[in-house]
Amino acid sequence: MATTQRQIDLLTGNEAVSAAVKQIRPDVIAVYPITPSTHIAEMLAQAVDAGELDSEFVKVESEHSAMATCIGAVAAGGRAFTATASQGLLYMAENIFWAGYGRLPMVAAVVNRALAPGWSIWVDHQDTMAMRDAGWGQFYVKNNQEAYDTVIQAYKIAEDHNVYFPFMVALDGFVLSHTASPVEFLTQEEVEEFVPPFNPLFRLHPSEPMSFGAISKPDEYIAMREDLMKSMERAKKVIQDVNIEFAKKFGRDWGGLIEVVGPEDAEIGIVTMSTLAEEAEVAAEQLTKEGMSTSVTRIRSFRPFPGEELAKQISKYDIAIVIDRAISFGNAGQIYIETNSALRDYDVDTKLIGTVMGIGGQDIAYGDIIERVKNLTKKA
Amino acid sequence: MVKLKELIEIEATYVGNMKGNLACAGCGLNLALRHALAALDQHALLVVPACCTSVIQGFGEGYGINAPVFNSAFAASPAVASGFARVYKKKDPSVQVVVWAGDGGTADIGLATLSGAAERDEDIIYVMYNNEAYQNTGDQKSGATPPGAVTTTSSGEKRPSKSVSRLMITHGVKYVATANTAYPLDLYDKMKRAYEEFRGHFRFIEIYAPCPAGWNVDPRYTAKVGKLAVETGYWPLYEAVDGKITLSRQGRRFLDPEKRKSLEDWLALQGRFKKIKPEFLEALRQDIDHSWEFVKKHMAE
Amino acid sequence: MLHEIAIIGRGGQGVVSMAKMMAYAALMEGKHGSAIPKYGAERRGAPVISSFRISDEPLRMHSQIRKPDHMIILEIGALPKLIPPQPLKDNSIVAVNYPSTPNIMAKYNPSIVAYLDAAALARKVGLVRSGIPIPSVPMMAAFAKASGLLQQESLIKAVPKLVRNEEMIKINIEAIKKAFEETEVKKFDRIEESTPVA
Structure with missing residues (x-):
């Protein structure tokens, strides 16, 4: 274990996620407010306004656009983050699949919440389960410390060229999102050392005209999906390796898979x-x-x-x-x-x-x- | 204004959309794309929702557009473009993000997304090429279909078409312009002005793009149909800066109804208006009047 | 050892931030504290319950506390709705915002009752929001005094974690100190319904 003196604070799950995102420093954050994930949007927007965080915060008009904005940001070679819950995730669904099948690595915090009708703001996993075939990785965390650690790990894993697809970090609504418990931070240097700058496999730029997501014939389409399946397989080892590296460096082992x-x-x-x-x-x-x-x-x-x-x-x-x-x-x-x-x-x-x-x-x-x-x- | 000879030279050195792309014969949008890309000086990055351009760019290796294209979900383009613009603002400000969308993707399914990006004043040029129906899927009625036009989902309707240009002016968009594929010099100038003069703001250009296949028009007459749309007063050509409209030099004289050509002659060129009922024709005339009233009301002093 | 504490009050009395302040105090003592608010259609004045756990070991429970070991009661009228009247576990401690031991305590039969007129104290030191005294911080101190689970200094150190305004920090600290002085702690073998109101 490193000897660095690390800060401990009492954080809600939403605060833990925001703290990790601030240290990851995405180029673009696009969030639309929805209970119980709203605090994440508020805290990140305030950090950007206060000049603590040098990200572009895009105040989008819907969750559909939140994910679309992240898609554009990653296709431009940037790092992106969003947070949502429940109906918001479902409203995003079309673009969730677009990001997954489009191989656009990013991280979304999903604060698990039941689906309507029968309005319920409380937790269950129906929202993220509905997205399990979208080509995203899905982590489910058990406490606020793991939420913090996993957001950081998820960027490293998603951006790994052997993986290269987006990840959701799912945390239970209210049970974690609004409940305070002690969270130990990594230092900024530790985060930057652990998660190197995003090195995009591809990005769209006028210097190299190409089309992303053009009409594809069945053989081309199948090849892309087979590649996604293989990447999912490869991701298993990356997830385990990242967990081991994290445990060695920072003393917390969440088990990997x-x-x-x-x-x-x-x-x-x-x-x-x-x-x-x-x-x-x-x-x-x-x-x-x-x-x-x-x-x-x-x-x-x-x-x-x-x-x-x-x-x-x-x-x-x-x-x-x-x-x-x-x-x-x-x-x-x-x-x-x-x-x-x-x-x-x-x-x-x-x-x-x-x-x-x-x-x-x-x-x-x-x-x-x-x-x-x-x-x-x-x-x- | 750019001279015809100059435009020909520019388009000879930089071909935005290459030969052999999958556009139909006489396609209006294909012309619009060529002139627009020429004006953007190889700095354009296109975000394209489901529309004819999704098809005409071609399959994998036969890719036919000489600019990067991100194909987005139908209602998502202005937001995807926002993501691109926010990243390139810092990483490479020379990139001009352009949404290149049809009328259905703009006036209907993508309207809320467009409104959001416009309200945020994102650094994007939004081009709506208007072929007045869902032509990519075979001519179904859109919000921009004019009164009386027959589509595969309507046998002519009375309701006026939805003008997204007017909507964008009232949204407070910095620069709004209407253009027409039959007026390439005017179109080129407007793209250029949007690109050079109003960088950093949201800009909206609506291009009238005749669709011979969907409108049942002889492909030889794409330009003619486009030209008459201006000359009959149906398609006013203007620019609006900060909500103040200036009529374009080409087409300015049709502010005077006396100078306008016969609406019936123009409609006769288009199969979709072949059996137009009198009440629909009346609705179309009222729609034209209404759009000029709006123009006059918002004209700069 | 694990202690499960139910905090009972009404919306607007500062239940949620008080639980978080206690969790901070626990953290400062090297203990583990977890504040679990119960969220619903909240409104000012509605009965609210919040769960607070404190332990020497890391906490792994995420559920609401149903059978509390101890209770902090900011408003006695909200109690029976939230915790049905039945005897608490052995060695239970109840801190109540009341000038004496309320009669209803007989039904819960705690071993220790700490009472404090926290509303009056709040008014005295200036812990008032929109004209209403906020009893949460004094009651937190009253419970700490009776239980010994949290020390006065750590509660004082926890104040600036949640309160930013310098003047308000002073007022909250004053409230904690006064509450430690003024809280009456009584031990009972069994409280009779007829126990005279002191």
Whole structure:
């Protein structure tokens, strides 16, 4: 660990994200306000106004335009950032796919919030889950420190030429975005050393006329999508390497693709994401004390999906409970569906049970998770 | 004003849109693009939403535009252009970002995005080439389709067309101009003026671009149809700086209704108006009157 | 050890910033504090509850506190709606903005009650917003005195983290000091409904 004296402050999730973005210093920040991500826009706009941050802050008229502005900025060889939530992410959707399929690396903080109708400003993961096929990487963080660290890591990963696609950093609305907890900062020098300046693979410029996204014949189109799929595969190693480098330099290890907390030889596994996973760590300790040896397998990177790593970990359990905070209506929770498919791919026969908790902002305490695990394992 | 001989020379040394691009025979927009790119002196970067230009630029290797093009989502171009402009403002101020969009992408689906970029006064030249319907998808009615014109989704309507130029003037846009592919010298000058004189501001130029395929016009008459649009008073040519309109030298005399040519003769050249009903013709005349009233009201002293 | 504290008051009484001030004080003592506001359709005067956890270990819980160990009550009238009347856990501490032990405490049966007329104190030192006394900071101090979970100096040091105005910083510090002096701490084996109002 470095000996540098680092500052610690009490930050909400939104403040943690903004702090990281200020140190990343994007060329362009384009944000449209939406609860619960609005503070991010406010804090960054104020920093630009005050001259603390030398970014172009574009006060766009919609989320669709926020993402479009980021797209233009990255295609010009700039670094871009946006933040949104819920309906805002859905309004952006067309351009979210444009950025993903267009291979325009950038970072978007998505403060997870349920979708209407039935207005709900509280957390669930339906918004980001709806974007899981957009060609973006998706990180789901469990606390404010990880939100800060992951925004910084995400730029390094997205801009890596072996990766080169955009990333979302998803944090739970209110549960993280508005809740204060201690966050340790890296120094500006550390951030700049860890995330080198953006070196674009391509940019549009009059000196070299070319067309971005012109009409493509099926073979050309397929080649581009195959390349995206391969890059997603390559990204897995980059994510792990960046996590290791970060841990070595700054002392915090978030697990890379997945994080396992609890006894090595646990019989029961809880597979989930975000704050539910950290809450589940407490539940697992309690269950283990009560004689039901349990550990938590947290999916940190939902895209690329760590199928192999998950299957390997789950194969150690007798039974695994997957907790989703979103639903693919007509089927099941998305984590459950994808985990189940990974188990089949790698011939793992651990019993897998899916369950949904905490949608529409339902408050989930570790006691609720204990109860759910007990009920489901009893039935199994 | 640029001289014809000069423009020919300029366009001989720099060909903005190359031979063999995929435009239809007699395409008005293709002419507009050539003259516009010539005026921008190889500094243009085009952002193009879904429109005819998405097609005519060609496939992968057959790329036919001698300028960089970013193809954007339909409603996204002014915002994508804002991103480009904000980055190049610092990294290379010589780059002129241009949105090159059709009437549907401007007057309809992209209107809110256009309004946002205009309000922010982004350093962009926005060109709306108006072929008065969704021609890329085969002539469906847009907000800019004139009264009485038959499209594949309308058999002529009474409603006046939406004038985005007038809207941009009332939005407080620094420089707004109307142009016409049949007046290449005027078009070139306006692009040049927008580029050189009003840099750093949002600029909007609406170019009348006849579409022989969609309008059912003999491709030989693209220029003729364009010229008559001015001479009948249908398409006033002007520039507005800070909301004050100045009529262009070419076409100025048609402020006087007495000097205008017959509307019916012009309509007769266009299949889309072949069976125009009297009430639609009346609506079209009223639309023309209305646009001149606006011009007169906003004319500089 | 983990302590879960429910802060009960009404919108506009400074519940959210007080919880954050406590978290800062905890941080300064090398402890871990987490302030979890409950957001909804907030409006001034509506009953609000905020969760505050303090522990020697890093905190991993993100849920609202449902069965608090302790309570800080800024407005006694808001209490029964937010925490149904039933006995609290053993060794529970309640700090209440009231000139005495309120009768309703019998239903919650805390081990320690710290009472302070925080509204009067706030008025006295000038902690007033739009004509309304803000009892949050004095009550934070009252709870700290009764529980010993946070020290007076760290609360004082936490003030400038949330208050920028020099004059207001002085007033808040004055409020903390006065609250430490004026808070009455009473221990109970069992509070009877008939316990006389002191």
